[in-house]
Amino acid sequence: MSSKKTVILLLFFTFFSILTNAQEKKWTLNECVAYAMEHNISIQQSELDEKLADINRSDALAAFLPTATSRGSHSWTIGLNQNITTGLLENQTTQFTSFGVDVGIDIYNGLQNQNRVRRANLAIIAAQYQVTKMQEDVALNIANAYLQVLFNKENLKVQQEQLKLDEKQKERIADLVEGGVVPRGDLLDIEATVAADKQNIITAENTLLISKLSLAQLLQLEDFQDFDIAESDYEVTESSVMLQSPDAIYNKAINERTEIKIAEANLAVAEKDIKIARGAYQPSLQGFYSFDTRASYADQIIGFEPDPNNPSSVVGFLNGDSDLPVLQPNFRSILGGPDAILDQFDRNKGHSFGLALTIPILNGFSVRNNVQRSKVERERAELQLEQQKVDLERNVYTAYTDAKGALKAYEAALSASEARQQSLEYATERYDVGLINVLDFNQAQTLAVNAQSEVLRTKYDYIFRVKILEFYFGIPIIQQP
Template sequence: MKKILSILIVFITISSQAQLKKWTLIECVQHALENNISVKQSELDVEAADIDRLTAIGNFIPSLNLGTSVSENTGLSFNPVTNNAQTTTFLGANGNINVGYTLFDGLRNIRTVQRAKISKLASQYRLDKMKDDISLFVANGYLQVILNKANLEVFKSQNQVTKEQIQRTDDLVESGVLPRGDLLEIQATDASEQQSIIIAENNVRISLISLAQLLLIKDYETFDIQDEGYDIVDGGIADRSISEIIAKARETRSEIKIAEQNVELAMKDFQIAKGANWPTLSAFFGYNTRYTNATSFTSELDPDNPVITEQIGVVQGTGQAVIGEFPNTILTETGADPFADQIYLNDGIGYGLSLSIPIFNGFSTRGNIKRSKIDLERTKFQLEQTELDLESTVYQAYVDAKGALKSYDAAKSALESQQLAYDYSKERYDVGFANAFDLSQSKLRFDNASIELNRAKYDYIFKLKVLELYFGIPATELKF
């Protein structure tokens, strides 16, 4: 009984710990990268590209094919061994081995292997970009939850101050120092703050559900995150020049690498299309054999009467008969040779070279070459456009980060000023120089300044991390 009780206690403890688990940002990012459907699809694209590469390499290996057929014939048929027509029922079998190898095809096989390697590399870059995008989505959702939680704490903390103010005001009203209208004003502020707390709690829950959905986690009720220890961590990126960040982005960003690989792919397609103008030289080798259980007939001399005499003509003028002697043969039916003997005796081989020279194919090859050339030029323009877009995006991220920092500094200054103003209004209210309305307005401005500081802080953190990502720092190595 004690053993069972101990097991139950351990089980309950483990279950409680599992329910109280709080996810860190790194855990959320890793979980998303392992389970996100888009990431899995990109990983399948990499595997498919690897299969294409294996197939392209296989073109350099000779082809080997085995073939066999078995048939039963009834009536007038040709014997597959003697090739004589005979009316009977027999079983026939054929077997063959064929080997083929392309000696030259205008370098198309070589270009195809090179293209497959480039395609796999491009798929890997697309996977890397997908992981970066997912990591940013997760980080943004995670910071949104932290922001909502921080705002909720502001509302709760300030409401606690309001409740304490209600108690003091109620005492002053009872003693006749303050009018009852001041108490009603602060109570109205408390009701408004309670409503704000409810809205803030809903925002926290909604943002947690959104993050859980992004992570493909279905247990919304127990899902929670670690909301402590996240602050502004600047690895020096804010002090770098915009030209340095843009140059680094061109070297490391997957967008540029993908566009560059697309140009390489188009170049290989163009070369493969041109290779169709060259002759194709192939070698082949074939081996075949056959078997049948059909009986056959052989001609043999009659041992009892080996020669027969027949008139073959007459002498003109005399009319004398011309007599000739002929072998007297008889047909003897013989059975089929053993299977092993027939396979050996009835085999044959064939080998040689095959040359195919393209002369005219309805402008198909010419059209493919021109189309591939157009695609090549198009990818070059796309690469140029991608570089321009990346430069614009990085510049915008740089300006956004700088602006977010200024907004954060301004929010800190505003909060300090509103804190002093609120403390001053509270002191004036405590000595009767200010009414409850003035105090509630000062407190409202202080609360809004606190919320704005939270927003500016996490907005700056996110935009700073976006800038670091463009600088080449992997998404999994971003520090918060």
């Protein structure tokens, strides 16, 4: 074989191996939860709220900085205006440019800026708790969906195994019918049983597919056709949390649960809102500074010269004799263009600065109403905290009761399954010697299969109930390696 063909074959097998591995990837529970933490839309929305809270804190901090604004204007005045050189009204166009800068700073405003910063910090903490709460909820939902897929997988195996047993029984009965040992009706009955088994398998496959789809949607997977999970065998063990009393679990949960921390943070935010609103009752003091300058584009007088059109004017008479007038020479203005713009800006500049004190006297009760509104919101936050505590206590007791009940149901299902299995073995022995018909035997098989399915259902239900109880006790849904 040539080296070129060897390289092509190696590339082909490498690509095939990568493709096969990609299709055969089995997701563990930890991988599912970790993936959801990065891609779940609800978590991403909560993280955006956290970013907004951080931006709001930047706004609160920026309120301590001075404000600075610049302004400028250039205007044209067209029409009848006074000529500044002649003092006469004339139709003319004049231009004027002005420029200024204003700077202001809050010196005191009832500590509102300081309280806004403190409020913004608390809002960030509340947003962070909200992200954590969303992550916990998503992890809990994924664990439930993951265990549901595991149950459906195990249930499908039970149905498939039952089909194999019934098909073997069908072959055996067919041989007995052919030998004339049993009637043909027994063969028809077992064929109907095999058909029912195949229908049960189709139902189990569809249920498994739907549960996989639900889990893939929680993970925000685009390519969910080949999605599958690792077939982990979760052992049923009594959790140490089950040895705790409901009161002990609640007392630990009330100090660690995220929803309580969110409610407490929201209450602290409401307290700061009251302080901010009350700050408007106090006087405020601001410092200010302004710089202004201007320039004109009008002609200006730069000198005078004798008026050739009117050289002199009579201002009086000598000795009251009209023949001896006293003459005064007349001059006219010499006009020139405007000074350089920069020179005018430099010559006309001015500064002003000072302090401005504002004392609220009457403002339509807006400050009072804002304070009252903030107090109402604080009461709402207090009630929300109390409600969260009540809900948490109810949820803890419910989770504890559900976990205890699920354990008892699992133990009862195990006992029932063992009894049904012994009953099936006894029915098999009796059927082999012809003491019962095929209908009674099939009924014993069906009851045994149902008992196996009930064991699986109660097993995964107990595992999930325990995870919920551990969740309230502060144990994460997944254990970090």
